[in-house]
Amino acid sequence: MDEQKIREALQVVVHPKLRKSLIDIGMIRNIVIDDDSVTLSLALRSERSPLRKVFIREIEKAVGDVPGVSSVQVEVIALSREEFDQLFPRAPLKGIEKVKNFLAVASGKGGVGKTTVAINVALALVKQGFKVGLLDADVYGPSIPVMLGISAVLEQKDNMIIPQEKYGLRIMSLGMTAGRGEAFIWRGPLVSKMINQLLGKVTWGELDYLVIDLPPGTGDPSIAIANALPRCLVLMVTTPQEVALADVRRALGLFQKTGQPIVGLVENMSYFLSSPSAEPIEIFGRGGGEQLSKETGLPLLGSLPIDLELRQGGDSGVPLLVSSADSSTGHIFHTIAHKIAEQTRRLE
């Protein structure tokens, strides 16, 4: 009895969907023979895979029938994400077939200016000549329609939703499907389905960037995006008070774990300018973003001031990058967008 015999015997254990033997596609590995006992690993997507029992039974039978084998031990291990994607390539979602890059704007908690950053960075990318879409994936509190002054209802064609166009952006938000102020309550599996529809059932068309405004934290929508878009870039927004908190680190940890490249940090509400030429007033102390950047090794792409015009822009539906792109805050958004484009090229 030798490994070759065991491998040959294992040819009969076939994956029902892939119609190939588990041994040939690398789902059986680490065969160790010790006298008359054989141990091997079975790599599955998850340890709770419904095929687990069937595979183990078939493996035990196949190996057990090899002359000289008296015991078979199967250890179940997990396939890495890359291995899984290679074995089971997902059909691309139709709506995003022609989207080159995805940029999710994330934060540890709410109210840090994530949506404000998503909108103005998206607009800065438009001004730099890119084709950009904006997806409001904050399914619990979609605020993009209000912040961009969109009240139109959705149009459909060929069973696909047509995104709204405004300020050169293609925009889709659940807030466009229902009355304002309506609360959205979604449960885990539904969230994932909803996110997949927002990506796949919308005719995004050709885009250089689809900017995605995520809900804060590490909940189901962030996980759904990570699952649907393994190569989604992440931009993390924090405030100086927040950098010391665990929320940001937890959120960064989630994206690092799911393998999403984090393009950098944006520190929002870092300081206050009472007038464009005044000395900056650092209300919350200084250096929080820099410190987080040093600690995590992630670049700090920009620090935005508390800017009344930015808030008014959010309230009026005319964002700062439309009303005063040339202001000092406007320039910071341009720099952030420029650095994102640079990072994107580097990551390609």
Ligand SMILES: Nc1ncnc2c1ncn2[C@@H]1O[C@H](COP(=O)(O)OP(=O)(O)O)[C@@H](O)[C@H]1O
């Ligand atoms: N740098 C800033 N200066 C002034 N107001 C800001 C700034 N960033 C965000 N805001 C305002 O703070 C509120 C929360 O911002 P928002 O972008 O909705 O946060 P989030 O999406 O993280 O919940 C909004 O009213 C917005 O206009």
Ligand SMILES: [Mg+2]
């Ligand atoms: Mg928001």
